[in-house]
Amino acid sequence: MITAGIITVSDKGSRGEREDISGREIRKLLEGISVKVVDYEIIPDEKDIIIDKLLEYADRKNLDLIVTTGGTGVSPRDVTPDATLEVIEKEIQGMSEAMRRESAAATPHAMISRAVTGVRKNSLIINLPGSPKGATENLVVVLPALRHAIEKIKGDESECGA
Secondary structure, eight states: OEEEEEEHHHHHHHHHHSSSSHHHHHHHHHHTTTTTEEEEEEEOOHHHHHHHHHHIIIISSSSSSEEESOOSSSTTTHHHHHHHHHHSSOOOOHHEEEEEEHHOOOOOOOGGOOOOOEETTEEEEEEEOHHHHHHHHHHHHHHHHHHHHHHHHHOOOOOOOO
């Protein structure tokens, strides 16, 4: 079973001023493919807090999958990709590119996404947009490759094309 944590990055959400629909929708999608969501938090758009939470989920809790939602754009408070780049050991550009490509078909705003996907230790980290629609549409794009990616991260040596 894949274990996962969801981190919603939102100043308003962390203050209780906005309902976290994106986090709820991400949970629903993941649980629908038998991923066990074991951690979920709403934190403010603060780079150090995001880094600490990513390290906690990857290094101490050893979660297979860490999904963030929010803070992937270009506004001054959007620092989720910056924090993610500081903690990952390998970037998986193909997943991020696939999400942007599919999103761009629906909205030109996808072009300003700075979302990052990568690996820290045995954890796959995926940044998603903050909007419920954007978060779910982007996650759906990478779901077909999710299990295989996590198996490889964990050391599976079987042939990829087998």
